[in-house]
Amino acid sequence: MQRGTRLVHHRFSMDSGTGGVSIPIHQSVVFAQESLEQPGEYEYTRSGNPTRRALEEAIADLEGGNYGFAFASGMAAITAALSLFSAGDHLLVSQDIYGGTYRALTRVFKRFGLEITFVDTTDLEKVAAQIRPSTKGLYLETPSNPLMKITDLARAAALAREHGLITIADNTFMTPYLQRPLELGIDVVVHSATKYLGGHSDCLAGLAVTRDAGLARELALLQNTLGAVLAPHECWLILRGIKTLKVRLAQQEQTATALATWLAGHPQVKAVYYPGLEGHPGREVHFRQALGAGGVFSFRLATSELARQVINKVRLPIIGSSLGAVESIISLPATMSHGSLPEEFKKRLGITSDLVRLSVGLEDAADLQADLEQALKSP
Ligand SMILES: Cc1ncc(COP(=O)(O)O)c(C=O)c1O
Structure with a gap:
């Protein structure tokens, strides 16, 4: 299927139980267990919810990834992705990124011991020159915000891989319909789904996607532990928005x-x-x-x-x-x-x-x- 068709016909675009063409909103926090010995697929909505799962599977599919995570806002998704790093780690970051991400890095993550260097990622020689033994990550936005500068994702991912860095790309401006960073070698894609994916200025939401099972385990832990998950009704709004993207x-x-x-x-x-x-x-x-x-x-x-x-x-x-x-x-x-x-x-x-x-x-x-x-x- 081509990209446009997949926006409408992905595996979670319908309710498989009833044939409903819209996924039901599971407005439930607790899911009753069969018995102590037989826990069900869902237990508690912070750790998993069927409507959220539909959105998470949909975005994973659309981005060409394997694991999707839905958060209460783009900033919550970015916070989880940045929490993959630890005190003492050095991060290289595109210069003109979204101001909220800049604020999170400089006002919060710096306090927790992350070292950050902002660099012109349109010039990968400049990026390479800034890599130190403690550098663990490369965070990108392309087109950048607001100057629409372009970073070569495939070349940036290759450089990062040579040095064992985790790459994160904010794909909010492009959406998976126009650009798929994971297919170019990026490790984690983040979104403010508040923007094009929702599309109607009525729902704050964030998403993260990866192909890597190890990073997915960490992101799942962070999502459940930090707790900024997307509510079922908002998941449904984003699923609906994706159909007309x-x-x-x-x-x-x-x-x-x-x-x-x-x-x-x-x-x-x-x-x-x-x-x-x-x-x-x-x-x-x-x-x-x-x-x-x-x-x-x-x-x-x-x-x-x-x-x-x-x-x-x-x-x-x-x-x-x-x-x-x-x-x-x-x-x-x-x-x-x-x-x-x-x-x-x-x-x-x-x-x-x-x-x-x-x-x-x-x-x-x-x-x-x-x-x-x-x-x-x-x-
Ligand atoms: C490129 C980009 N990333 C992330 C965000 C943050 O998303 P949210 O407002 O959903 O937290 C924004 C918000 O404007 C954005 O433009």
């Missing part, structure tokens, strides 16, 4: 390409960061490892004042920190999603107050373009 993403990408192309020629726009555009420095690598460019791009305005004006004046995109939803969402990463990064670091990366991020929704492209056009005009 292909059409949403295809439409969002088509509109994003049209808007990014138009903005790239606008006199008030200094740069557009979108791997779908000719001339994007990572375009060739990106299309080697992904089927499409996705529905998010960033653009740099002539001035910070203009960036502020555009965000405040648009009528269709909502101003918000999220992405991947049916409604377009516009944001100023410097103060919103990446507000927790130190000013100096943001300046060095180019996450400044003239940079706007747009997550394209399902509105008509012409309406979005007209809206951006009026927002770009002088007040």
Whole structure:
């Protein structure tokens, strides 16, 4: 089956017991045991729940993995993945990652003794140069957030394997429909399922997937022990969202390409960061490892004042920190999603107050373009 078909017809898309075309929501915490000698498949929802299992099997299947884990948020999935490491371990991390992940690493995991070096993972020579005897992991986001820089996943995974590092890739922007890091040699994929997989801005969720039985045992222990599991109803919402992922993403990408192309020629726009555009420095690598460019791009305005004006004046995109939803969402990463990064670091990366991020929704492209056009005009 091709990827689009599998989004609708995976092994857990139906209730095998009844033929129901939607998996039942098992809103139960405890599962009665046959006897002390015969415990059933499920005991207690933190350690396992049938609706959660359906989602976990579905995401494992879609990512080309063997083991899936569902968490209460993307950050809970990332926290579990980062908890695979121990005090004294050194981690190499992509420079412009999601601000919440940066905060978790620098404000929490550092306190527990992880050593972290942020590195430009688009340049694997720079990554190799930072590997020390204590380096145990490589954490990647591609396309990166918000500057849409591209890391070569297969080459990064090969380098990491040479040095015995665990690789983790945040696949939120691409989803398994467009990109499958495990098939390129990455060890663990994490998602904010809150975004494209759920797709409707109504459910906070996180996922982690691996092929490796040893890492899966550790992740299962962390999931059950840390306890930030996804509730049955939210699992059902993500399972439902996955069924329409292909059409949403295809439409969002088509509109994003049209808007990014138009903005790239606008006199008030200094740069557009979108791997779908000719001339994007990572375009060739990106299309080697992904089927499409996705529905998010960033653009740099002539001035910070203009960036502020555009965000405040648009009528269709909502101003918000999220992405991947049916409604377009516009944001100023410097103060919103990446507000927790130190000013100096943001300046060095180019996450400044003239940079706007747009997550394209399902509105008509012409309406979005007209809206951006009026927002770009002088007040
Ligand atoms: C790329 C990426 N990873 C992780 C997260 C965190 O996910 P959540 O908000 O579901 O905890 C986000 C949230 O914006 C994100 O954009």
